[in-house]
Amino acid sequence: MVKKKLAFDDIAYTRPSDILFLILTRVPVKSLLRFKSVCKAWNVMISDDEFRRTHRDQCKVLGREKLLLHKCYSNFYTNEFEFRDLETSQLVTIAKQVFPPEKFRKAIILCSCDGLLLLKNPGAYKVYVLWNPSTKEYQTLACPYFNLMTNAKFQVVVGCVMILVSMITSLYLSTSGIIENNGCWTEKAT
């Protein structure tokens, strides 16, 4: 009888850090970046991949992904982007953000996935940039396989974009995990 009760207790045991995990996955990104400096344990938890993944899933459950993004038309030749909330009203701009690097000044959005954006300059077919507007992190990526045959160029680019999108999906909200390695994009070993 005593033995059975112990086993029962063991399964049900929840540590306070598990509860904290559940609470913090419901906190917005800006707050989380600030809360990393609360203490060591919080920094480790918030920086962890498992946490990022849960946070992304939680955001999807809460429907926070319903944002419309577009380049500001009033000022086309700057890299200013608008985020509009589709839930409340299409006319309410909730945030304006400027994409930082000067050389991506005329960049266009190729695709997006789970809050990450893939941008490139209309003139450049070899250099892409992966941007996470929530954390304001970005990473430039060089297309590793590049075919000089003009009519094949477009297909190569499309192929690269598709590979990248599938990798973003597996890497969650982190732009830091992709590296160029021996001529192809791979996930950084942790």
Added chain:
Amino acid sequence: MVKLKSNDDKEFEVEEAAVIQSEMIKNMIEDGCATSVIPLPNIDSKTLIKVIEYLNKHINMGKAAETGEEDDLKEFDEQFVNMGWEELFDVIMAANYLNIHELMELCCQSAADRLKNKSVRAVREMLKITNDLTEEEEQEIINDAPWAFEGPEIDDTVN
């Protein structure tokens, strides 16, 4: 009626329709393990009273939707989460253990909403956390995203 026993040996009678909102107890009843008193070794009576209050109020959730009492329920939920941090943590732990999804959702979201605009100093004080980062480590985190530490919404008060 189902009898629940807290870890300080107090017994509570709850209607079966209310208590089966707990997946854990629902499974116990279905398996025929709930014939006598169900001991809850990690829930104290103070927390259990809160949880039972929630279960009783939410028992007719389906009915409430039909009769337009949703606002009433919403108001109850708002009042319900109006408690201290330690109490809220205890209820979350209990809801997690008993596997009451809606209650878990309500309390975690409430905790997250209370924290989200707080300054780092306020969070440490509210949750009684000692900062064990070195000055360099702390500065590095700030330098990574200085914009996250600025803004009109950031609230330094503790409540």
